[in-house]
Amino acid sequence: MTAGRQWFKAYYEYARHGESPEVYNLWTAISVVSSVLRRNVWLDQGRFILYPNQYIILVGPPGKVGKGTALGIGKDLLKNVEDIKFMPDSLSREELIRRMSHAGSKRTGIPATATIVSSELSSLIEPSGLMMVSFLTDIYDGHGKWEYSTKHQGRDPLYKPLLNILGATTPSWIANGFPVEAIGHGFTRRTVFVYGDEPPKLYPFPPALDERLRDKLIEGLNEIAELKGEFSITPEGRKKYEEIYHEIYNSNPEDHRTEGFHWMKKNHVLKVAMTLSAAQSDSLEITDRHIGKAWKIIQMISTDMSKAFSAVGKYQHASDLERIYGEICKSGGMTETEIYSRNYASGDVQEIAKILQMLKAMGRVRTVKKVGQDPVVLPVAE
Numbered sequence: 001m002t003a004g005r006q007w008f009k010a011y012y013e014y015a016r017h018g019e020s021p022e023v024y025n026l027w028t029a030i031s032v033v034s035s036v037l038r039r040n041v042w043l044d045q046g047r048f049i050l051y052p053n054q055y056i057i058l059v060g061p062p063g064k065v066g067k068g069t070a071l072g073i074g075k076d077l078l079k080n081v082e083d084i085k086f087m088p089d090s091l092s093r094e095e096l097i098r099r100m101s102h103a104g105s106k107r108t109g110i111p112a113t114a115t116i117v118s119s120e121l122s123s124l125i126e127p128s129g130l131m132m133v134s135f136l137t138d139i140y141d142g143h144g145k146w147e148y149s150t151k152h153q154g155r156d157p158l159y160k161p162l163l164n165i166l167g168a169t170t171p172s173w174i175a176n177g178f179p180v181e182a183i184g185h186g187f188t189r190r191t192v193f194v195y196g197d198e199p200p201k202l203y204p205f206p207p208a209l210d211e212r213l214r215d216k217l218i219e220g221l222n223e224i225a226e227l228k229g230e231f232s233i234t235p236e237g238r239k240k241y242e243e244i245y246h247e248i249y250n251s252n253p254e255d256h257r258t259e260g261f262h263w264m265k266k267n268h269v270l271k272v273a274m275t276l277s278a279a280q281s282d283s284l285e286i287t288d289r290h291i292g293k294a295w296k297i298i299q300m301i302s303t304d305m306s307k308a309f310s311a312v313g314k315y316q317h318a319s320d321l322e323r324i325y326g327e328i329c330k331s332g333g334m335t336e337t338e339i340y341s342r343n344y345a346s347g348d349v350q351e352i353a354k355i356l357q358m359l360k361a362m363g364r365v366r367t368v369k370k371v372g373q374d375p376v377v378l379p380v381a382e
Contacts, residue, residue: 020196034054068119070168100161104159113160118167188257
């Protein structure tokens with residue numbers, strides 16, 4: 001795989017014959033390319049430098065949609081690129097700081113860059129909770145130096161830290177395990193939560209991965225890892241980005257819980273565009289096609305992102321509401337008796353009735369009543 005490489009196209013062919021949603025494979029591929037680029041490339045935005053690193057979290061029901069499989073395919077490729085520094089997927093904030101401080105230093109001139117691939121986001125966040133979330137938020141932008149002071153051990157400096165995260169979790173853990181103070185703020189503004197809830201196809205006996213394609217992908221990643229320097233945006237690319245920039249500010253967030261991410265789309269688009277350009281050629285040039293494609297990729301996951309936070313909020317039955325709504329949509333409609341029978345463990349008759357009433361008030365379902373028949377609850381087409 002040389003100049004003119006089509007790395008993302010090859011990755012799609014490599015990963016697609018499985019039960020992981022295509023959107024999982026796409027964002028895993030973006031994470032892999034971001035990890036090999038590290039701090040070696042950047043985009044000067046005038047008042048700040050933008051690096052291609054990403055925090056990407058695959059979100060979906062447990063055991064159904066191959067979150068861990070998607071992560072595993074990406075990590076396997078990364079293991080074959082020299083100098084990718086993996087951090088453990090379960091560790092405390094202090095341990096992560098210590099390990100990153102050993103990954104690079106000002107004395108050696110090596111930046112403290114690292115990658116975390118965690119099949120359970122809870123393993124990364126829970127040991128230190130909000131303190132870990134705050135640290136991850138602090139180092140996301142890749143500022144030149146970050147210092148951590150302790151009473152007994154003195155200072156623990158990080159030289160040019162930059163971290164890539166590829167993780168997975170469930171909506172229920174986000175609601176019950178993720179620090180509620182972080183929702184809608186710094187960390188979730190910077191993180192791409194990629195939601196999926198259905199396999200694209202069922203594979204009782206999935207085919208083996210293509211070793212020939214794997215070799216080509218690894219070869220391409222090692223080429224990409226050699227890129228160094230500043231990205232430039234073509235005049236057409238700048239015009240396209242200006243259109244998208246104004247579109248972001250002239251629109252409203254889809255959900256208040258993803259409002260922070262909405263306003264950060266302007267940066268996420270450029271980060272994705274950098275990876276698309278690097279995966280295609282060595283030019284370090286971002287064109288209008290890269291910008292336009294990156295915007296489509298961002299918009300693709302924006303609509304469903306609120307589902308990742310479906311159980312977050314003061315309404316105690318939020319997760320049940322989303323689950324019941326999903327059942328109604330998947331079935332194409334259910335009788336009220338079927339809904340009560342299937343969800344008796346979620347609440348009594350009055351509580352289930354309130355959930356249905358809320359769905360109707362939200363305009364997401366409607367009830368059809370016929371004389372002598374059980375009322376049918378139908379999803380309302382969006």
